[in-house]
Amino acid sequence: MQLVSYPNGVVRSTDFQMVLRKLGRLRPGEVLVRNTWMSIDPGLRLRLRAQSPDGYFGAIPLRSTISGVMTVGEVVASRADGFAPGDAVSHGSGWREFAVVEAGRDEIGGLGTLRRVDTSLAPPRAFLGVLGGTGLTAYAGMLRVANPRRGDVVWISAAAGAVGSLAAQLAKIRGHRVIGSAGSDEKVSYLLDVLGLDAAFNYKSGRLEDLLHQAAPEGIDVYFDNVGGHHLEVAIGALRRGGRIAMCGTVAEYDKATSSPGPDNLFLIVAKELTLQGLRGNAHVDVLPEMWRELGGLLRAGRLECPETIVDGLENAPLALARLMRGETTGKTLVRIAPEAGK
Amino acid sequence: MQLVSYPNGVVRSTDFQMVLRKLGRLRPGEVLVRNTWMSIDPGLRLRLRAQSPDGYFGAIPLRSTISGVMTVGEVVASRADGFAPGDAVSHGSGWREFAVVEAGRDEIGGLGTLRRVDTSLAPPRAFLGVLGGTGLTAYAGMLRVANPRRGDVVWISAAAGAVGSLAAQLAKIRGHRVIGSAGSDEKVSYLLDVLGLDAAFNYKSGRLEDLLHQAAPEGIDVYFDNVGGHHLEVAIGALRRGGRIAMCGTVAEYDKATSSPGPDNLFLIVAKELTLQGLRGNAHVDVLPEMWRELGGLLRAGRLECPETIVDGLENAPLALARLMRGETTGKTLVRIAPEAGK
Numbered sequence: 001m002q003l004v005s006y007p008n009g010v011v012r013s014t015d016f017q018m019v020l021r022k023l024g025r026l027r028p029g030e031v032l033v034r035n036t037w038m039s040i041d042p043g044l045r046l047r048l049r050a051q052s053p054d055g056y057f058g059a060i061p062l063r064s065t066i067s068g069v070m071t072v073g074e075v076v077a078s079r080a081d082g083f084a085p086g087d088a089v090s091h092g093s094g095w096r097e098f099a100v101v102e103a104g105r106d107e108i109g110g111l112g113t114l115r116r117v118d119t120s121l122a123p124p125r126a127f128l129g130v131l132g133g134t135g136l137t138a139y140a141g142m143l144r145v146a147n148p149r150r151g152d153v154v155w156i157s158a159a160a161g162a163v164g165s166l167a168a169q170l171a172k173i174r175g176h177r178v179i180g181s182a183g184s185d186e187k188v189s190y191l192l193d194v195l196g197l198d199a200a201f202n203y204k205s206g207r208l209e210d211l212l213h214q215a216a217p218e219g220i221d222v223y224f225d226n227v228g229g230h231h232l233e234v235a236i237g238a239l240r241r242g243g244r245i246a247m248c249g250t251v252a253e254y255d256k257a258t259s260s261p262g263p264d265n266l267f268l269i270v271a272k273e274l275t276l277q278g279l280r281g282n283a284h285v286d287v288l289p290e291m292w293r294e295l296g297g298l299l300r301a302g303r304l305e306c307p308e309t310i311v312d313g314l315e316n317a318p319l320a321l322a323r324l325m326r327g328e329t330t331g332k333t334l335v336r337i338a339p340e341a342g343k
Numbered sequence: 344m345q346l347v348s349y350p351n352g353v354v355r356s357t358d359f360q361m362v363l364r365k366l367g368r369l370r371p372g373e374v375l376v377r378n379t380w381m382s383i384d385p386g387l388r389l390r391l392r393a394q395s396p397d398g399y400f401g402a403i404p405l406r407s408t409i410s411g412v413m414t415v416g417e418v419v420a421s422r423a424d425g426f427a428p429g430d431a432v433s434h435g436s437g438w439r440e441f442a443v444v445e446a447g448r449d450e451i452g453g454l455g456t457l458r459r460v461d462t463s464l465a466p467p468r469a470f471l472g473v474l475g476g477t478g479l480t481a482y483a484g485m486l487r488v489a490n491p492r493r494g495d496v497v498w499i500s501a502a503a504g505a506v507g508s509l510a511a512q513l514a515k516i517r518g519h520r521v522i523g524s525a526g527s528d529e530k531v532s533y534l535l536d537v538l539g540l541d542a543a544f545n546y547k548s549g550r551l552e553d554l555l556h557q558a559a560p561e562g563i564d565v566y567f568d569n570v571g572g573h574h575l576e577v578a579i580g581a582l583r584r585g586g587r588i589a590m591c592g593t594v595a596e597y598d599k600a601t602s603s604p605g606p607d608n609l610f611l612i613v614a615k616e617l618t619l620q621g622l623r624g625n626a627h628v629d630v631l632p633e634m635w636r637e638l639g640g641l642l643r644a645g646r647l648e649c650p651e652t653i654v655d656g657l658e659n660a661p662l663a664l665a666r667l668m669r670g671e672t673t674g675k676t677l678v679r680i681a682p683e684a685g686k
Binding site: 046053054055056228232237241247248249250253258259260261262263264265266267268269270271272273274275276277278279280283 | 389396397398399571575580584590591592593596601602603604605606607608609610611612613614615616617618619620621622623626
């Protein structure tokens with residue numbers, strides 16, 4: 001699928017078009033993959049513009065097949081060592097039904113390198129979510145960046161989202177008091193009843209400062225930020241001395257053509273000796289084996305909820321992204337490109 | 344001296360008044376100090392308002408003698424163990440000619456506890472600057488918080504100021520490429536010719552982005568922020584992946600009644616995995632002995648420039664603060680309350 005125009009505000013299907021391309025013969029080192037599932041992530045929205053943010057993944061060029069998006073599939077033919085027909089693999093060449101992938105090559109910081117996935121841990125699509133980039137962002141973000149200390153109170157925004165729901169559960173499993181926020185009462189029920197968080201609120205139901213204060217009257221120690229904007233400002237206000245913020249994304253801003261001003265209370269970073277740290281999963285690829293062990297174990301033990309929103313058909317991928325950006329999805333948003341044949 | 348009204352914008356002498364008070368008899372544990380020098384710090388401006396920022400030192404009450412400000416002096420009489428007439432001491436009871444100080448008590452986070460100062464290292468007033476809170480902020484800020492790595496390019500704003508000039512020299516001594524900015528051409532000459540920085544610019548002489556780019560075409564790795572506001576935004580733009588910001592103060596904001604919006608480019612904290620950390624010297628009091636050793640050694644070796652702006656007379660302290668806030672001072676701003684008698 002190609003991008004034909006940079007979306008203005010909310011992503012529309014008409015910004016995209018499907019094209020039919022004939023694939024050439026495989027060259028040495030290449031593998032032909034039949035894609036089955038594709039990851040839909042908010043960060044993609046930042047690349048659907050003429051220039052992506054400095055330091056981020058590159059902008060998606062118009063009228064060429066969209067690339068650099070995590071996908072799983074099955075090897076159909078292989079001229080690369082270590083890959084054979086029938087292998088379940090993950091790679092970074094999404095937005096197409098069949099992909100020719102060069103082994104060892106990656107355009108998205110190490111995560112997109114073609115690799116076989118261990119289907120004894122979970123079905124292949126889990127390697128886009130809990131065992132893929134989403135899991136890595138939550139795992140490294142909570143354990144390496146936010147790194148709550150014993151007794152810390154942790155607030156997670158967009159806590160019913162893909163990264164947020166995992167980050168919240170990891171903090172709970174480690175014994176912290178965990179507060180989640182989300183954008184609907186239904187999601188709040190999910191956070192309380194299914195994920196078992198200590199407190200949760202719908203940020204649309206009142207003044208954010210008040211809602212957070214009710215959930216954490218004594219303040220918070222860690223904020224896991226998926227939202228940015230006013231949420232970040234309120235967190236800076238509520239953090240106690242020495243508090244930490246893992247900044248994972250600022251999804252409130254991604255649909256906007258221009259950036260909004262930042263929080264007006266940044267002096268509190270000095271006054272309370274706060275730390276803000278930006279977080280990108282792909283900087284922590286070294287932690288994948290450890291994460292597969294730990295999260296794979298939790299999955300097998302049934303201790304990890306991995307909600308999903310599944311959209312069928314590659315042609316509906318733009319719709320899936322639009323729904324994600326509007327806050328209508330819960331957990332990991334996936335596009336099912338084709339059924340799995342299995343081995 | 345007392346505060347009689349909260350300054351509106353720039354501090355004026357008429358916001359203060361001198362009063363004569365009779366001192367009571369010393370109680371056990373108390374020491375009478377004849378104050379000789381007082382520290383003038385930008386952070387005091389944040390306390391000259393009805394409410395100081397959350398987590399910061401308390402607001403200065405109206406019509407009571409201003410307290411919680413670092414001062415040095417000579418012990419006149421003592422009913423506390425370990426202190427004898429003639430001792431040179433530092434404490435937190437500034438803005439007065441004579442202070443009754445209770446040993447062991449402090450209202451400014453550990454730094455203001457009555458302590459004898461080692462005049463073999465430097466004259467007493469140095470314990471307000473390079474060997475006191477100023478030095479501690481620069482030393483802990485540069486070495487513990489910013490902690491530049493080999494090869495890092497370091498930008499320091501307000502680099503001709505008390506903290507900035509020390510932080511810049513510490514980074515130079517450790518072999519980094521150091522860029523300083525300041526608010527006058529005279530200060531820029533000082534940074535280049537006396538402190539020997541690698542590059543320096545007057546931030547008023549052009550677009551800040553362009554000036555920094557000229558000084559650091561490849562970007563920076565560490566920003567030591569004494570200013571906040573637009574400087575912070577430009578630093579976030581110029582930092583390379585994994586860069587760090589030690590936020591020491593936001594002096595551009597202190598005279599304002601309301602806070603300005605923050606940088607609009609905070610997503611770059613995520614994209615480039617930046618870290619911002621707030622810094623207060625008094626959180627690092629444990630490092631004082633190490634700092635006295637190291638900076639004392641550098642002072643004796645003549646390797647540390649410690650510029651000073653000296654204002655005579657306690658009655659002129661408000662003027663000293665106003666000049667500091669207007670950027671008219673270089674290095675440490677001190678008020679000479681009385682001549683030193685010496686031992």
